[in-house]
Amino acid sequence: MRKVAIIGVGMTKFGQHWEKDMVNLAVEAGTRAIHDAGIHQKDVDVLYGGTMSGGLFTNQEHLGSMLPDYLGFKNIPSVRVEAACASGGLALRQGYIDIASGAHDIAVVGGVEKMTDVGSHSVTKALATAADYEREAAFGATFPGLYAMMARLHMHKFKTTEEQLAEVAVKNHRNAMHNPYAQFHKQISVSDVLKSQYIADPLKLLDSSPISDGAAAIVLASEETAKKLCDTPVWIAGSGHATDTISLHDREDLLTLNATVKAAKQAYTQAKLSYKDIQHAEVHDCFTIAELLAIEDLGFAAKGASGKFIQEGNTSIGGKIPVNTSGGLKAKGHPIGATGVAQAIEAVLQLRGDAGKRNTGAETSLAHNVGGSGGTALVHIFTREKR
Amino acid sequence: MTVPKTWRRIPELYNLQGTKCKSCSALFFPGREVCVKCGSISLEPYRFQGKGRVVTFTIIRSQISDPEGENIDIPAREIPYVLAIVELAEGPMLTCQIVDTPEKDVFIGKQVDMVFRKIVEKGKRGVIQYGYKFR
Numbered sequence: 001m002r003k004v005a006i007i008g009v010g011m012t013k014f015g016q017h018w019e020k021d022m023v024n025l026a027v028e029a030g031t032r033a034i035h036d037a038g039i040h041q042k043d044v045d046v047l048y049g050g051t052m053s054g055g056l057f058t059n060q061e062h063l064g065s066m067l068p069d070y071l072g073f074k075n076i077p078s079v080r081v082e083a084a085c086a087s088g089g090l091a092l093r094q095g096y097i098d099i100a101s102g103a104h105d106i107a108v109v110g111g112v113e114k115m116t117d118v119g120s121h122s123v124t125k126a127l128a129t130a131a132d133y134e135r136e137a138a139f140g141a142t143f144p145g146l147y148a149m150m151a152r153l154h155m156h157k158f159k160t161t162e163e164q165l166a167e168v169a170v171k172n173h174r175n176a177m178h179n180p181y182a183q184f185h186k187q188i189s190v191s192d193v194l195k196s197q198y199i200a201d202p203l204k205l206l207d208s209s210p211i212s213d214g215a216a217a218i219v220l221a222s223e224e225t226a227k228k229l230c231d232t233p234v235w236i237a238g239s240g241h242a243t244d245t246i247s248l249h250d251r252e253d254l255l256t257l258n259a260t261v262k263a264a265k266q267a268y269t270q271a272k273l274s275y276k277d278i279q280h281a282e283v284h285d286c287f288t289i290a291e292l293l294a295i296e297d298l299g300f301a302a303k304g305a306s307g308k309f310i311q312e313g314n315t316s317i318g319g320k321i322p323v324n325t326s327g328g329l330k331a332k333g334h335p336i337g338a339t340g341v342a343q344a345i346e347a348v349l350q351l352r353g354d355a356g357k358r359n360t361g362a363e364t365s366l367a368h369n370v371g372g373s374g375g376t377a378l379v380h381i382f383t384r385e386k387r
Numbered sequence: 388m389t390v391p392k393t394w395r396r397i398p399e400l401y402n403l404q405g406t407k408c409k410s411c412s413a414l415f416f417p418g419r420e421v422c423v424k425c426g427s428i429s430l431e432p433y434r435f436q437g438k439g440r441v442v443t444f445t446i447i448r449s450q451i452s453d454p455e456g457e458n459i460d461i462p463a464r465e466i467p468y469v470l471a472i473v474e475l476a477e478g479p480m481l482t483c484q485i486v487d488t489p490e491k492d493v494f495i496g497k498q499v500d501m502v503f504r505k506i507v508e509k510g511k512r513g514v515i516q517y518g519y520k521f522r
Binding site for chain 2: 134135136139141142148149150152156197198199200201203248249250
């Protein structure tokens with residue numbers, strides 16, 4: 001396996017883009033990424049594009065053809081990747097494997113979702129297809145509902161509180177204040193979260209990530225190519241990917257995402273690092289409880305101890321392990337297919353020192369992307385040259 | 388919405404019929420054709436008794452479907468409703484609604500029994516799907 005570097009990144013602002021369609025968003029992000037890498041469209045050998053559901057959100061499939069067509073990547077091999085909310089992370093993983101294998105030298109990996117061209121009912125229905133449709137969704141399970149059941153059990157078993165869950169949203173909104181690409185630039189308080197309406201007890205509106213449009217793209221290159229083109233490569237030191245039962249109710253422990261545990265183990269082993277070596281992380285906080293579970297499953301806090309861990313400030317910028325400096329899915333926004341790629345972009349900005357007021361000075365970073373209630377998980381570890 | 392899609396699930400939804408592995412006796416609900424415990428592909432139908440306990444639950448308070456919509460799979464449900472993961476006495480777990488019980492009387496560990504209820508009304512002219520809920 002060859003070493004693989006990230007040599008360019010680009011994304012759209014996340015939010016409601018009434019003036020742009022899915023392809024406009026993908027082209028904006030992809031074009032920024034190749035510009036950042038200093039390459040031309042014709043230099044791109046292969047494209048991996050993650051979207052959860054072009055079909056249900058915009059009536060458009062066959063994105064494997066459509067995206068390179070409009071990006072100006074003529075006739076290249078191109079793969080549309082789908083793993084629900086982990087589609088972007090999986091696109092990154094597939095691009096990584098492609099370049100590492102020696103099949104190609106330069107890949108663009110991206111993710112896009114256009115969610116605001118349909119009503120919120122249709123969005124909920126589309127999202128429900130990421131669960132076991134006939135055995136969870138058809139019985140009345142929504143995604144907030146599935147994560148709410150995890151939250152309820154976490155509170156029951158470990159005495160986690162709604163205030164501790166709220167702290168996740170408050171921290172992520174605070175971080176997003178300094179991210180120009182974030183959907184929300186609004187500081188919220190624990191009491192704002194606690195006073196927001198319940199959508200699925202114990203989860204409230206402000207425990208939840210929003211509906212967003214957006215796209216994100218990254219240029220990957222082999223070591224040899226990267227050294228010719230780039231002074232500040234960020235290396236993919238580890239890539240892990242695992243799956244689990246699609247239904248939450250089929251898991252022996254409803255509070256452990258085994259897909260995360262296994263993907264993290266692969267990534268840590270490959271990078272020859274442990275969780276103690278990670279200095280920054282972007283984790284999948286589609287709901288506040290998901291960030292707590294991620295912090296435990298990735299090793300940063302013991303099982304059951306994440307509520308207190310967050311409340312003590314360990315995951316804030318300046319804390320032991322800053323988590324979701326970008327604002328996370330909660331405040332940066334969650335255009336499904338783009339999320340996994342955008343997480344990696346925050347890792348790159350942190351390692352390059354290009355994150356402005358969000359800079360942590362980290363030399364190692366981790367990105368964690370989950371599909372559904374934990375049916376898929378991706379974990380990537382990034383490093384930079386010592387300075 | 389086609390009739391066969393509803394019809395073929397009648398044993399599962401009406402009778403809690405899953406499968407039992409002939410090789411290692413593992414039980415599955417819904418039924419599986421491959422035993423994920425031992426890898427056997429020799430499984431037989433197995434009917435669960437319909438007794439269980441609440442493992443966790445939530446109260447769904449946001450409307451999740453298009454009340455005007457036709458030919459949709461997720462029906463308009465009256466909100467709020469209680470959604471739970473129930474562990475059957477025989478072991479497997481399932482996701483279901485808890486009915487006939489005030490919200491405040493639902494708790495983790497509560498013993499519940501299966502009841503037969505309407506699950507989904509597939510549009511104004513579609514098939515009505517019946518199946519299991521618990522109380």
